[in-house]
Amino acid sequence: MSYYRTFRGFFRIIFSLVFRWQVIGREHIPKEGPVILCCNHISLWDPPLLGSGIERMVNFMAKEELFRVPVVGFLIAKFGAFPVKRGAGDRSAIRTTLKLLEDGKILGIFPEGTRSKTGELGEAMPGSAMFALKSQAQVIPVAIIGPYRMFRPIKIVYGEPIDLTTLREAKSSADTLKETSELIMTHIQKLRDQHRS
Template identity: 55%
Template sequence: MSLYRTGQVICKSFFNISYKVQVIGQEHIPKEGGVLLCCNHLSNLDPPLLGAYLQRPVHYMAKKELFEVPLFGTLLSNLGAFPVKRGAGDRQALRTTLNMLKEGKMIGLFPEGTRSKTGEIGEGLAGVGFFAARSEAAVVPVAIIGPYKFRKPLTIVYGKPLDMQQLREQKASAAEVTAVIMTEIKQLKARF
């Protein structure tokens, strides 16, 4: 069993013991090809929750400083994460993300860029719109609903892939594409 799959089993067990997890819409995840999972951000536990119940591995950008922590940085790399310099246009991270999507991998992104302190969904940053517009990847909105409180309900909803064709043809700005994605995430949250 790969390190990723071992970590996935451990995370899934942790979530099932700690919370009343409900997973909705797994069938909306394409079985192959590049995929952008675009999710609201409530907790540091969001990345493992986002991928714990999926068949395909999810790759994440993680702040560069985490890769400088002995052993932890190696673990992150082995789990498929890659570094990004926050607060600056990190061209290498942009290229890495676009290449991974082109190679048919699945990338998990949190468009808000930081965790919500209130649980409300905030504004998305233009980066997610950039990746959605510049790639042919399927764009799947995701909503995590509920507080991370012991034995309380915690729901993760994977929405249907968004039709990005018109926005790509119109050469919509990254901000416009991000706004569409954020609206979909908010609507998912409101429905469940």
């Protein structure tokens, strides 16, 4: 955790001085218990921004290739990342994620699965919905409103928890996953619309 705090402090300085960040909605983050932060994805800066905006530690999935890069692998592991094989159902990563949530920790995830080239929201992959439905975590929509430009404001907005009670009580199916994914993305879009300037 000491490494994490050090890196978070470093990134907070960058976001404050270089990008003049604005953090909105920190009060919506539960002080304890499992949480899934579902955020749009526009840049490589997004994971550290998502984690730097709040006090609790945020854990991330990261493609396994990054862990084989000298220095980078060490740093992202210390910043709360764990490996996942992209393009395949990585059962180990799924188990790690569900155990993390069972232990009351925070998962940061980008439902689209890849960065948006246009800055607009894309279609969500089923992963975030699956974790939301298979856990009792509070699901928080998060919007990053960019682009990242030196000395220009970047906003990160943490929304209110999404009520998934009805969907969690429904029979698990592809339709339930799709509906959950769409609901998450709708909440992210609403935050983007509300806080664009």
